[in-house]
Amino acid sequence: MxxxxxxxxxxxxxxxxxxxxxxxxxxxxxxxSPSVPNQRVTGTGIAVEGDLLTVNGRPVRLMGIDAPDPGQTCLTRGGRSYDCFASSTAVLRGLIQGGEVECTVADRDRNGQEMGECRVSGVDLGRAMVLRGWAFAYRSLSPAYQEAEAYAVSRRLGLWAGKVEKPWQWRSRKLLEAR
Structure with missing residues (x-):
């Protein structure tokens, strides 16, 4: 042929x-992987983690980002340890500030949890978290926030002001240490 x-x-x-x-x-x-693509969820939002919120009690993970996990610590520029999970969660809580959250659920993660893009007053919460340096662009899931992360890194914002281990690397290390 x-x-x-x-x-x-x-x-x-x-x-x-x-x-x-x-x-x-x-x-x-x-x-x-069809949970119900592009299903809209609107209502009261509560930050659970830096990349997870509930909308009227329904958990939605912010798609395309990863934030520090419970128990994860980071170092300040001066070398002091702090709870970067709590800090990241507090930033998301501040972005929501009791405003109405509007999410478009696009998919489910490997654990079956809904993922989507969420906004408050038109502000993309995932982008805002990465732009402020309190979450990482999760490139293997989406290239959407790479520029926002480059901005945060170049200005040493949020987690980038000190020393931080990327959450997926931290999780892998913890799994290896537990063996």
Whole structure:
């Protein structure tokens, strides 16, 4: 079979795959992860963690970011240890400030928890957390907040003002230490 014919067949197969799963092609999600894509949740928001809130009691993880975990500590510029989990959670609480939260649930994480983009008065909470340096852009889930993180790093804002271990690295280290 000629290379041109192979290329034509490959293009036809790719086209068929894209047509068969248009939602997956547009969102980057697998077709097997449909919680109810783009379901809107609106109401009173409460910060549970720096990347997790409840809206009318319904947990929603902020998509595309990762914030310090419970028990995680960081160091200030001067080398003092502090509870960066509590600090990050407090910043999210301040961003919500009793305002009405509007989330668009886009997917579920590997634990089945709903993830989405949430806003208060039009402000994207995930972006605001990363821009202020209190959460990390979770690039493996979304490239959306890379520029916001670069800004926070360049200005040494929030967690970047001192020494911090990225939450996914901290979790991995803790799992290894527990063995």
């Amino acid at each position: 000629s290379s041109r014919r192979c290329s034509e067949r490959l293009a036809a197969v790719i086209t068929l795959l894209l047509l068969a799963t248009p939602a997956a092609a547009q969102t980057g999600r697998s077709p097997a």
